[in-house]
Amino acid sequence: MWVGLDKLLELQKLDLTIARLDAEVRAIPQTIETVEGRLAKARQEFEEATEQVGHLQKERRAKERELEEANQNIKKKQTRLYEIKTNEEYTAVLKEIEVLKAKSSKLETEILEQMEQGDVTAKTVTEAERVFRAEQAGCEKERQDKEARLAAIQKELADLQTAQKGQASRLDAELLKLYTRLIRNRDVAVVPVMDSSCQGCGMALTPQAYAELRRNDRMFTCASCSRILYFPG
Numbered sequence: 001m002w003v004g005l006d007k008l009l010e011l012q013k014l015d016l017t018i019a020r021l022d023a024e025v026r027a028i029p030q031t032i033e034t035v036e037g038r039l040a041k042a043r044q045e046f047e048e049a050t051e052q053v054g055h056l057q058k059e060r061r062a063k064e065r066e067l068e069e070a071n072q073n074i075k076k077k078q079t080r081l082y083e084i085k086t087n088e089e090y091t092a093v094l095k096e097i098e099v100l101k102a103k104s105s106k107l108e109t110e111i112l113e114q115m116e117q118g119d120v121t122a123k124t125v126t127e128a129e130r131v132f133r134a135e136q137a138g139c140e141k142e143r144q145d146k147e148a149r150l151a152a153i154q155k156e157l158a159d160l161q162t163a164q165k166g167q168a169s170r171l172d173a174e175l176l177k178l179y180t181r182l183i184r185n186r187d188v189a190v191v192p193v194m195d196s197s198c199q200g201c202g203m204a205l206t207p208q209a210y211a212e213l214r215r216n217d218r219m220f221t222c223a224s225c226s227r228i229l230y231f232p233g
């Protein structure tokens, strides 16, 4: 094996782990934002359902007052019937009572309908509250988990970066320069050759180049992607 390959592979292993952890750190705010978005939606649905219940109750109380008024009016007019002297007036008041009774009956139906609707809405509120509380707990747990994970990653990253610096210092300066440029531009700098092809870009090696590379006794770079190649054995 050519000098530096194993050190290079070890360095790359550290760099790839650092990159993976960096990506995980960067993804955390997005995850929290998604969970918070779900919580906000659940809170809004709960609030809207609660508001709807309040609105229905208010409407029902108004109708109940109207019904009471109509019923009192009916009683008053029925009492008046005994005091009436003329037939015309009697007929007129009877007619008024009939109109009031129809109104009262219509109100009763409407109140019953509103009560049924109220039951449905109350169930919606219960369900919306259950979802909201669950999202609230889930959001809190997610936040705590992510905070703990972030602290763990930051500690791990600090150790990895120290190890990375140490490993980089063990490499020949020219090789390190080439590697650093490649890992920045290509994500992976050192790739194995399998089935005669560069595993970085897929380009096939000539049979002669492949035969030479298999000896692993000097450094090869891919003619297409410039990555450092090696034979995994």
Ligand SMILES: [Zn+2]
Binding pocket: 198, 199, 200, 201, 202, 203, 222, 223, 224, 225, 226, 227
């Ligand atoms: Zn390549």
